[in-house]
Amino acid sequence: MSETPDRTFLQRKQDLKNALRQEYWKKITEPIDRHPGAYLMDPGLQRYTAVQPTRYQYFKPTLYSGVMYICVMVIPFAGTMWYFKTSRDAREKAIRTGQVAYADRPCKFV
Secondary structure, three states: OOOOHHHHHHHHHHHHHHHHHHHHHHHHOOOOOOOOOOOOOOHHHHHHHHHHHHOOOOOOOOHHHHHHHHHHHHHHHHHHHHHHHHHHHHHHHHHHOOOOOHHHOOOOOO
């Protein structure tokens, strides 16, 4: 019976997770090389924090990043502004045409 690609991928992922767990326990329980209360340095986390100040210097704009910017920033902002503008215009039109009595208005001068 042959294994599916998903199964082999999951098996490799599980093997890597177990290897990292074994390495962590080996380092954390080492009585000679490790001082009590000392931190274990994670190389991946160290690389991540080191690259944070310079990530915008190496940013390359692509079509995907442009589309994501439009979808995440421009469309929600424009949609919100459109909603507020149309609802305000409809409320103002109802007040100006006399469909809402003065006593029922939310903002009164009296």
